[in-house]
Amino acid sequence: MDTLEALRSRRAVKHYDASHVMSEAEQRELLELALLSPTAFNLQHWRFVVVEEPALRREIRTLAWDQAQVTDASLLVVLCADLASWQKQAARVWADAPQAARDFLVPAIDAYYRDAPQVQRDEAMRSCGIAAQSLMLAARGMGYDSCPMDGFDFDKVAELINLPSDHCISLMLAIGKAAIPAQPRIGKLPFDEVVIRNRF
Ligand SMILES: Cc1cc2nc3c(=O)[nH]c(=O)nc-3n(C[C@H](O)[C@H](O)[C@H](O)COP(=O)(O)O)c2cc1C
Numbered sequence: 001m002d003t004l005e006a007l008r009s010r011r012a013v014k015h016y017d018a019s020h021v022m023s024e025a026e027q028r029e030l031l032e033l034a035l036l037s038p039t040a041f042n043l044q045h046w047r048f049v050v051v052e053e054p055a056l057r058r059e060i061r062t063l064a065w066d067q068a069q070v071t072d073a074s075l076l077v078v079l080c081a082d083l084a085s086w087q088k089q090a091a092r093v094w095a096d097a098p099q100a101a102r103d104f105l106v107p108a109i110d111a112y113y114r115d116a117p118q119v120q121r122d123e124a125m126r127s128c129g130i131a132a133q134s135l136m137l138a139a140r141g142m143g144y145d146s147c148p149m150d151g152f153d154f155d156k157v158a159e160l161i162n163l164p165s166d167h168c169i170s171l172m173l174a175i176g177k178a179a180i181p182a183q184p185r186i187g188k189l190p191f192d193e194v195v196i197r198n199r200f
Contacts, residue, residue, distance in 0.1 A: 128170030
């Protein structure tokens with residue numbers, strides 16, 4: 001499937017074939033493709049929690065308005081982010097850059113994020129949002145469907161997955177074989193209302 005077709009055919013699918021198993025190799029390929037997504041300063045804020053244990057899936061489902069995709073999808077990923085990536089990873093991810101680039105970037109990253117919790121969080125959310133779209137499109141390319149989700153109790157899911165205190169949850173993604181296709185698309189806002197030329 002080409003990229004345009006993946007974009008056109010991606011829908012938020014709610015009902016999955018619970019008997020389908022995604023192989024380890026497919027899971028790995030999907031997640032590795034997501035890791036190719038861009039992040040500001042290459043900080044790779046994301047952490048992908050793959051929820052494998054059926055009992056944990058069931059617990060999360062009770063915290064997610066009993067949405068069936070949580071237990072029935074082949075893969076359930078909680079997309080989390082390390083809010084302190086700017087501090088922990090800057091030197092590491094730029095270690096192989098030319099010295100001049102490293103000497104400029106590492107202090108610049110510090111200056112950009114230090115004492116700026118809103119920027120740290122915004123950046124984490126951007127990274128996870130882009131990674132989520134990569135996962136959804138890669139899933140289409142591999143013959144899977146997906147559903148992005150924020151309909152769950154973030155604090156309680158955080159507790160269940162032992163989320164570190166300097167991390168946040170961005171969203172969840174269910175990925176699997178559709179059992180019931182999505183309804184036809186509805187309610188798209190008009191192109192000319194959402195595309196603004198030059199200025200509002
Ligand atoms: C951040 C985010 C959170 C969402 N949360 C849920 C959810 O909890 N449950 C659900 O069934 N769909 C959820 N959706 C799917 C949207 O309802 C869906 O994307 C939207 O209605 C447009 O439909 P489409 O994706 O099929 O084009 C979510 C989508 C996004 C991007």
